Amino acid sequence: MSPASTQELVTRCPLRYVEYPQEPSVPSHLVTGVMLYSGTEGSENIENEKAFPRVVKPFTAPTPPVYKIAPVKGAGLGVVATTDIARGQTIMRERPLLLHPAVIPAKVAGNVDVYEYMVDSMRPENKEAVYALKNAKGPEWHSHTKGIMDTNSFGGFNAPAPGYGSGITYVALGRDISRINHSCVANAMWLWNFDTLTLTVTAHTPIRAGEEVTIGYDEAESPHSRRREVLRRRYKFDCKCPACDQDTMGRLAGDMQRLVVNLFAYNAQPARDAAAFDRWLADGAPVAHGHACPTALLQPLSFARDVERLDGFERARVALAYMLALRYFHPDVWEPVLARIVKGYSVLEDEERVREHALLAAGLRKAYTGSDGGWSEVARRPRDTDWWGKLGEKRVR
Secondary structure, eight states: OOHHHHHHHHHHTTEEEEEESOOTTSOGGGOEEEEEEOGGGOGGGSSSTTTSOSSOOOOOOOSSOSEEEEEETTTEEEEEESSOBOTTOEEEEEOOSEEEESOOOHHHHSSTHHHHHHHHTSOHHHHHHHHTSOOTTOTTSSOHHHHHHHHHEEEEEOOSSTTSSTTOOEEEEOSSGGGOEEOTTOSEEEEEETTTTEEEEEESSOBOTTOEEEEOOSOTTSOHHHHHHHHHHHHOOOOOSTTTSSOHHHHHHHHHHHHHHHHTTSTTHHHHHHHHHHHHHHTTOOOTTOSSOOGGGOOGGGHHHHGGGSOHHHHHHHHHHHHHHHTOOOTTTHHHHHHHHHHHHHHTTOHHHHHHHHHHHHHHHHHHHSSOTTHHHHHHOGGGSTTTTTTGGGSOO
């Protein structure tokens, strides 16, 4: 299909390329090309005041940068920390090169050349940045351009505005962020903010200067065999991260720990764990096995049976120990677990451990949401919480 016919195709269908912010003076690295899609609404409705924000909010990024793009052994280019990075700290924030529908229906696109049309519509500097990214899909893929997008895009996001392109999922093609390599024991995560049109990467685990910054591409909750199959199919590589580069028994142990973390979120287990914690309090908050984490008391292969032997405080500490070991912080598990641990150590009047776990919660909350959720204040003033010494004389000493 010729460029002229592609242009005609896009003009006739409900697709439109627009750059945001729309001020011509904005430098290229702050501009995102947006391929808008209005579904069945028709192309005449793509650009209107209700469909997409005319004013994109400003944002700030870490200055000076705390990372560099550098060669990584066995992985081409990657992102490497240039200074120590704390848990919850922002590593990078950027506007993506391109924001586009995850799937462009054949009846709309007609031909995958619509992806080349998108890139050809971009500013020259941004177009060059797109074609500098890797195409892991290979020459057999639909097109080189689509291979780059499918290899490097982050998604999916809901339609850009309420009531616009109902049911359409969008993905973002990053700039530096698309250089971040995968690890099954990643130390960072990414977030999307529509108001600022930005992708943000934050550390959920402390990162040392010189250490590679990694994220999990897919299937963090899955066992090794499933993760390997997905990474081979979608990205054409075998993961060599510490979780995967082990012998069979080591990988099996990791799979079992991952299963245990998932089980803490499964079905009625959260309610049972919360009830077990309440019973622990009613029993006077005894510390049956000391303050060492009681993971030895829990065998992954018999989790359902063994977990009932642990009190509610021990269960929370086991869940946290596995999440820290795996760097896998289940979104439905980590904060309720840390809340119980902080409450437990407050009842036990252990100021050091309250502060330690509240700071951990603050860092994870900042990584997941951008805000510490009040956990930093708990860490600053542990004795001022409602739970400090709550049981008084009823506590088992």
